């Protein structure tokens with residue numbers, strides 16, 4: 168049985184066709200994060216997120232789960248007109264993310280918030296053209312109603328790791344102690360795929376990504 172750890176995500180990320188185009192400084196910060204087994208988006212995931220951003224050209228991006236800020240920084244550098252709000256609950260990750268944003272010169276366009284994503288989203292105002300949901304998987308379904316309010320029409324909600332370990336797809340048996348997590352992810356996938364206000368595709372990128380676009384009704 169696969170251990171419930173992020174480590175596998177980081178070691179298997181090298182992919183010939185999915186090599187994110189990053190500045191040398193950001194690539195170095197990312198490699199440093201990988202070497203310390205900090206959970207950072209794998210190559211294919213990051214390429215996918217950046218390709219979505221290139222299509223949407225978001226003005227406002229929300230990321231839940233900053234870790235050390237690699238994806239937020241990649242988005243800020245790839246979308247020079249975008250403002251990124253990113254939320255992280257671990258102090259040491261938040262501190263390193265802020266340091267990364269400073270040294271990459273993107274701090275004026277990145278609002279890093281230290282706190283619990285569930286609490287922070289209730290305080291945010293306005294709407295976002297892109298939301299990258301990449302924090303506690305067990306909370307995805309609970310956050311969904313508020314994230315739909317925060318998403319602009321035509322905006323995209325990307326939920327990462329929804330096919331984690333093949334549990335939700337039925338490819339692997341769910342370990343007993345992970346049944347609750349698997350159930351919450353299934354509830355999230357059922358909710359977004361049945362929602363008439365969203366158009367959703369679940370794609371096999373990284374550990375699975377649900378891509379939900381908010382329709383203009």
Ligand SMILES: C[S@@+](CC[C@H](N)C(=O)[O-])C[C@H]1O[C@@H](n2cnc3c(N)ncnc32)[C@H](O)[C@@H]1O
Pocket residue numbers: 206207208230231232233234235236237238239254255256257260282283284285301302303306
């Ligand atoms: C997979 S990592 C994020 C990686 C990052 N998005 C990237 O691509 O570089 C998930 C992060 O979410 C944070 N996290 C988990 N639950 C959270 C919550 N409820 N609120 C805020 N952050 C949370 C974890 O501390 C961890 O740093």
